[in-house]
Amino acid sequence: MRQIFRGGQAWSPGRGLFQGLLIEDGRIIAVGDDALYQSADEVIDLGESFLMPSFGDGHAHPIFAGREAAGPKVNGLQNVNEIQEAVRIFAQANPETPWIIGGAYEAAIISGGDFDAHWLDEIVSDRPVVLHAVDHHTIWVNSKALEIAGITSATTDPAGGSIARRADGSPKGTLREPEAFALILDYSPKNSIESDVRAIKYACQQYLKSGVTYANDSWLEEGMAEAYLAAVKSGDLTIDMNISFLANPGEWKKNLSKIESLVSEFEPYKEQVNAKSVKFLGDGALSSGTAALLQPYDDQPGFSGLKIWEDAELFAAVKEFDARGFQIHIHAIGDAAIRQALDAFEYMQNHNSSWDRRPVLVHAQLISPEDMPRIAALGVIANMQPLWMYLDPMNKELILPRIGEARNNQQYQLRTLVDSGARIAFGSDWPVTSEVPLEALFVPVTRLGASGGAPWNPEQAITVEESLTFYTAAVAYQNFRENEIGKLEVGFKADFVVLDKSPFKSSDVKISSVYKSGLNQRV
Ligand SMILES: [Zn+2]
Numbered sequence: 001m002r003q004i005f006r007g008g009q010a011w012s013p014g015r016g017l018f019q020g021l022l023i024e025d026g027r028i029i030a031v032g033d034d035a036l037y038q039s040a041d042e043v044i045d046l047g048e049s050f051l052m053p054s055f056g057d058g059h060a061h062p063i064f065a066g067r068e069a070a071g072p073k074v075n076g077l078q079n080v081n082e083i084q085e086a087v088r089i090f091a092q093a094n095p096e097t098p099w100i101i102g103g104a105y106e107a108a109i110i111s112g113g114d115f116d117a118h119w120l121d122e123i124v125s126d127r128p129v130v131l132h133a134v135d136h137h138t139i140w141v142n143s144k145a146l147e148i149a150g151i152t153s154a155t156t157d158p159a160g161g162s163i164a165r166r167a168d169g170s171p172k173g174t175l176r177e178p179e180a181f182a183l184i185l186d187y188s189p190k191n192s193i194e195s196d197v198r199a200i201k202y203a204c205q206q207y208l209k210s211g212v213t214y215a216n217d218s219w220l221e222e223g224m225a226e227a228y229l230a231a232v233k234s235g236d237l238t239i240d241m242n243i244s245f246l247a248n249p250g251e252w253k254k255n256l257s258k259i260e261s262l263v264s265e266f267e268p269y270k271e272q273v274n275a276k277s278v279k280f281l282g283d284g285a286l287s288s289g290t291a292a293l294l295q296p297y298d299d300q301p302g303f304s305g306l307k308i309w310e311d312a313e314l315f316a317a318v319k320e321f322d323a324r325g326f327q328i329h330i331h332a333i334g335d336a337a338i339r340q341a342l343d344a345f346e347y348m349q350n351h352n353s354s355w356d357r358r359p360v361l362v363h364a365q366l367i368s369p370e371d372m373p374r375i376a377a378l379g380v381i382a383n384m385q386p387l388w389m390y391l392d393p394m395n396k397e398l399i400l401p402r403i404g405e406a407r408n409n410q411q412y413q414l415r416t417l418v419d420s421g422a423r424i425a426f427g428s429d430w431p432v433t434s435e436v437p438l439e440a441l442f443v444p445v446t447r448l449g450a451s452g453g454a455p456w457n458p459e460q461a462i463t464v465e466e467s468l469t470f471y472t473a474a475v476a477y478q479n480f481r482e483n484e485i486g487k488l489e490v491g492f493k494a495d496f497v498v499l500d501k502s503p504f505k506s507s508d509v510k511i512s513s514v515y516k517s518g519l520n521q522r523v
Helices: 062-069 080-093 117-121 143-149 178-185 193-209 224-234 252-265 311-323 335-351 372-377 393-409 414-419 464-470 473-478
Strands: 002-006 009-012 016-018 021-024 027-031 042-045 050-053 055-057 100-105 129-133 138-141 162-165 171-176 212-220 240-247 273-281 327-332 360-363 381-384 423-426 496-499 511-515
Touching: 055 473, 062 100, 062 193, 062 212, 080 100, 080 117, 080 129, 117 138, 117 143, 117 171, 129 143, 138 178, 143 171, 143 178, 162 178, 171 178, 193 212, 193 224, 193 511, 212 224, 212 273, 224 240, 224 252, 224 273, 240 252, 252 273, 252 311, 273 311, 311 327, 311 335, 327 335, 335 360, 335 372, 372 414, 381 473, 414 423, 423 464, 423 473, 464 473
Parallel strands: 002 042, 009 050, 055 212, 100 129, 212 240, 240 273, 273 327, 327 360, 360 381, 381 423
Antiparallel strands: 002 021, 009 016, 021 027, 050 496, 129 138, 138 171, 162 171, 496 511
């Protein structure tokens, strides 16, 4: 079936605005004037609409998002009563669910972010409840969960994690970082491949509705690669995916051969799934006071956060995976973690032979001025989260008191980075924040959230065209797919979206339709 799109406006990175697109069997056959006067089975007049490449999500956790969606819905609730009510509704509707696990609550609604187990006990006391905070570096649990895990005043904080406590030393109900979550979640029922395939299916449906046709799963724990294999075989994986295995200190070496054998299982599906990247967690998050800083936190004298890896082990692991052809992604939020990640990239480049490696610095949130030029110089892609680039409640209530005004304002220096020649790609970090690109697209342009107000550091703003490019061609490049997707060019996949109007003229744009090659219908 040959279809011509004409009228309206079309846009593609590097090409700019044009009219005319001819597609056939999921491929782009002609672009611009070449497309307008050919024969076709269907001619679609775009009217006032705007056609552009579909969006890519360069950093996200779709399985976690799908798992979370299966629990109580507490996203966006603005007080503890509302969260209690959502948990109550879920508990009543699911009396057989042995553990109630969900998210993601807004931690900034409580000063300091320490939520009390007793507030959940009022609703559910006979089975464990675990809620993830929106930053996903924090959980809030009820007393039953603490009891099952045997966490008492005698329990010491695990390395890399922390347990919030009452004045008498007993656990309050809030735990920070995965090392601490594990104390509790290790007792919860394991996710099955079947339940994770359902999570993948849900995530794909959400993505397609939002105009996203390729994404990253940036943190695969045990069993999750097997779920992606099952989903690609069953047809439940309906978007393209780049998956990153997780490398942990002390464990990465013994997991190497398992990871390589999983990679080979994806070989027959490589058109749809890239499985050749590894994710390292460099630090925690500023909101939970666990990002690694060059200078101490203002609210914890002498404490500069947590580096998850010792330099020597990180450098060795990064070098080993790079030598085996894996793309390296490092989560780094604080300026000390960013410096460590850049040092690791530099070490790997100095010690391994050169190849088209495209290392990814994920979040790149608080960059020391000294390190700013190193990102471009090392050929690193800074994967940043556009929806975070305004003075949101998390920055105001949780981060500002921890790091002070000067460092708070030093976050998300996107304009400076772009001007330094660094490559940028966007990602949502879903379920940390919304997976919907149209909710995020204008935030780095206006440096404002949905509720308006005064722009945050407006000198760091970028253009609409830059924002669109970082969400399309730049993600395709990060995923080594820049010759297939992310642009509207001859031979590329016909993966594109139609918006109701031009984002160059209005920020109030909506998705009209989504085209994904390989799917038989428009979404
Ligand atoms: Zn993430």
